[in-house]
Amino acid sequence: MARIGVFVCHCGENISATVDVKKVAEAASRIPGVAHSVEYKYMCSDPGQQMIRNAIREKNLTGVVVAACSPRMHEPTFRRACAEAGLNPFLCEMANIREHCSWVHEKSEATTHKAFDIVRTLVAKVKRNKALLPIKVPVTKTALVLGGGIAGIQASLDIANSGHKVILVEKEPSIGGHMSQLSETFPTLDCSQCILTPRMVEVAQHPNITLHSYSELESMDGFIGNFKVRIRKKARSLDEKLCTGCGLCVQKCPSKKISSEFDAGLGLRPAIYVPFPQAVPNKPVIDREHCTYYRTGKCRLCEKICPTQAIRFDQEDEIIEADIGAVVVATGFDIKHGDFFPEYGYGKYKDVIDGLQFERLASASGPTLGEIRRPSDGQVPQTVVFVACAGSRDPAKGIEYCSKICCMYTAKHAMLYKHKVHHGKPFVFYMDIRAGGKMYEEFVRRAMEEDGVQYIRSRVSRIYERGGKLVVKGADTLLGSRPLEIEADLVVLATAGVAQAGAEQLAQRLHVSFDAHKFYAEAHPKLRPVETNTAGIFLAGACQAPKDIPESVAQASGAAAKVAILFSQSELVREPLIAVVDRQAPPLYSSCVGCFLCQPSCPYQAIEKEEIRDRDGQLIKTIAKVNPGLCQGCGTCVALCRTKSIDIQGFSHEQVYAEVLALLNRGEDNV
Amino acid sequence: MKTGFYPGCSMKGSAREYSESLLAVARELGRELPEVPDWNCCGATAAHNIDTDLALALPARILAAAEKDGMNEVLVPCAACYSRLSVTRHELLDDEALRNKISGLVEADYQGTAKVVNIIEWLASIPDLEAWVKKPFAHRVACYYGCLLVRPPGVVKFDRPEEPQSMDLLLKKMGAEPIDWAFKTECCGAGFSVSRTDLVAKLSGLILEDAVSRGAEAVIVACPMCHLNLDMRRPQIEKQVGKKINIPVIYITQALGLAMGIPARKLGLQRHKVAVKLSPRTAES
Amino acid sequence: MSDFNPKIVAFVCNWCTYAGADLTGTSRMKYSPQVSIIRFPCTGRIDFMLLLKAFASGADGIIVSGCHPNDCHYSSGNFHARRRWIVFRSLLDFLGIDVRRVRFSWVSAAEGAKWAQLVNETAEQIRLLGPFKRYHQLRGLGVE
């Protein structure tokens, strides 16, 4: 038999001015199962709390209803008070008769009546509350960072410096990401390599960081604090421990005409190569697709030349397993390449290039050693047209969004060009200039005012080649939209920033969600921008949306802080207000029929399959199971289940049905 | 499969040679091309400039007539007519109420069963076209698609609207060498041939100049309007650009006919304003 | 019908509408006392059989309200609720319950005034519709 205590608060005059609290307390005492009912001026004050503690002990209460303010205000207070008196805190509920009653209605019979209705409803609920224990899960204090761009580097260093282990997985032979390809960076024009390289080296040397380059995540299971991962370390075809990085093999490799990924296709590299001189790790890798030996069975020149006998032609991919407590996804982005812009001749004319290619042209370590020379004939272009929003903000090409970084890097490119080719004429075709950031607008103004970059407000309609020049057809929308043509020597398209090619597959492996453009989805667009919907997995950098370096770094540090917070505990304690699937004695075992309608509805992928077997290991049935590490307690699955086999603690079917009945003055709890 | 033929007005008049060459080629290929019975004008630019219902009704009557005659598809060699007919079919298939309304207007029960195909689609559907080529049309050609063969993108879907390739592929099969040029799909001035000849001369001039500057020996067209503007308006064009332009403008069916060894006269080459003088190997036969 | 005091049950989510209704209170905006709130973690939790149950138990009107689309605390619970609501409308129709007796709305934690307005409008609407008298029939349908 329930023994419920009801404590009605005056809140000074806040409640008692419009609600007849005495009458409410008195009526409550007559609700079946209520063993104690009192009113008091300030329930949350020390004496008020003491009253509750005493009553629990003296009257042996099995549940408490505090009729006072909003639970959003004082639920923790009163639950703590109950716990102190030995009552399970989840057996305490608050009836909100202030925000939802005394403050919003005039003093009247009806208001008092409503206050009582609310009390009765919560009494009906609390009678069906169950003692719940907080959920505890252990935490493995090792973080997995996926992607070694600037975001992944920053996150790894921050986590490692907070004293935790980090496994950094990078799919390319070197870390560095896109930032390593950039020449100089807005808004300060400092050299990208110069600020990036020290951090790359720090990663390599940090005792807490294990770097797996040329590796990819193979699979992941488990939940927050307790993930199990398998990492595929692709065969570099050499023994990294023996290799000293002397580079002799790279120099001697006869197969030298391979388009360099790092130089965005503008330079060449051999079959055994280090992507760029500052690479970390600075060890080569054999590109088996292009290596003469793998193709024809002859060569092995590198093997002969290597002073340490490090080459291993028969090396196989290796699978590394690890226990992980948290994951930071920092796999970055890409820009749109290829044939998607036939009207601009992108992919057709050699001198219509993209932003990354321009970075390589402008980079002192690039294929032209920093001289701006056009790819077709190596001439220094006298007129360069930069086209902003190329493919971004373009629903017809399937990309509605603004890529955010290109206004800035286009201004940067035009500036760099002007700095290198003083007599050159840079033009920028733009739609709007988006330069929101510290010193960003000033940067763009500088391009216009000091470097004389001519900005023309229009989208380009067509680019075609005529007599060695590229004819760019635009209009000036600020001058009556009359068409105008520019004969350019080089055209740079600021093509849209897009998700990494393998983004979707990785998301599926990690069970994180992504948006229509395959950028990873944050848990809340404003208040949880570094978390995913899957507990324990965090986001950093341009894998979430196109971002510049400062933003990527800030988010990476944010994600690292989230990981450090998680790792500051050895056990995770979570509110047990989560879903559970009905389990019962044989022969039924569970009322769940295994339809798994609930499974896709869960925003957190918390619903798993569980096989029920008898003693002989015979499969009896497969039912749903909620992973308590992942469930956030939204209850969406509960509403979906037709057999009512999945229920949510704290908001169970029984509780809410009882509330409805009590509120409407029906059912057993009524006076 | 019954393929009907919709010549449209210009193929009976100013573009007679297009029709002559098409029929000559079809005969040689052993394909029958019965005309859509009692066809009418599609209304061209004029109709949709003046009234939407009229612009749908005229093509709908043609398509309904083809359908009634049991034609599964209608070959519409004129790109302008092709555009009107395919837009009409597209819109009427999309909207039942509109279809019923227009059916009522033209006193027929239009269903949309007959497909509308253009000359490129039709030629591309002929298996082993190469096998028919007796005298390869070995010239550098500029394939001119014009506006309406590949646009609007929502309606016409057989090739992409920018940098299309389908006509180039056909010309390659005929032994020609299609050049890479910039004005494949730029507009020649279309229906303004009579009312704004000045504009036509300007736009067509740009097209011809680009083709010539890239070394094309002939411009290949698939539309009587393009031909009218690029060939018959040559005096005006020359006046506009201030120089003589000799490049001939040839219908794709004429090029094919020549490659198949059909005599030039049967292909109507003598009717052009700009004399078709190609290297003797092919042009003389 | 002037002395008719409708009974309206509001099913709201904890994160947006419950907090919005709290704000109505802290801002001391007044509204009709015929509405009482039942708190849920998310509109996604709201099983629409519960709404029928409420009608069968004597409710005259119902409000369902949660976070605005895309603002759901659990990211997509409210989309499930919205989808279910569309199905539920036709069920209401089928059962002969005037759909105007149910208000489906979004009220954020900042929309205290909107909450007051929503309650007043619903109360007014239900007053116009009169008491819901067919709950006995609903019970017969096995909603209980």
Add this chain to the structure above:
Amino acid sequence: MRSDTDIQQDGKVLSDRVLEKTGVAVARCYQCGKCSAGCPLASEMDFPPSQIMHLLQLGDFPEMAEKALRSHTIWLCLTCEICYARCPMEIDIPKVMDALRHESLAQKKVNPKARGILAFHRAFLDSVRYTGRLFEMGQVIDYKLRSGHFLQDLLQAPWMFFVGKLHLLPERIRDRRLLGRIFARIAKTRENRP
């Protein structure tokens, strides 16, 4: 034919009527100018296509819509579909141009410079109406009579005639009556429009 005041009274601005008739929402246009940049006739137009879109967007300024209806542009547009094929927002400008032409005609706001073009269209349609097909010789003559430009094209005619391209007598279709009925029905619905 309704008057200008009627048009404002029915509460719908021009862009709403365009939306209703064509399904094209000019509000989507974000004024990038790509259409004007590629339009073969933009330099001849009083308002290049992107500006026509903007005139329509300013719904609360009826004098702007008026400018669109009185523009030379709408009659210069060739329906070449270049703008539509390239518009990032996939706005079917040629369809809008059609709707504007129809409205301009109905409200008798045709730009004086477009008389020649319009005369040509009318002559064309008359030929279709009475013969079912385009009778080029007849059409050219008719157009010359309507537009008053006599010389330029007739000079070309003898050659076309000579090479067998022009017929002196019109080709006619059999069911000319049906065409008559179609034209008549359409004329009627046009008059009946509010």
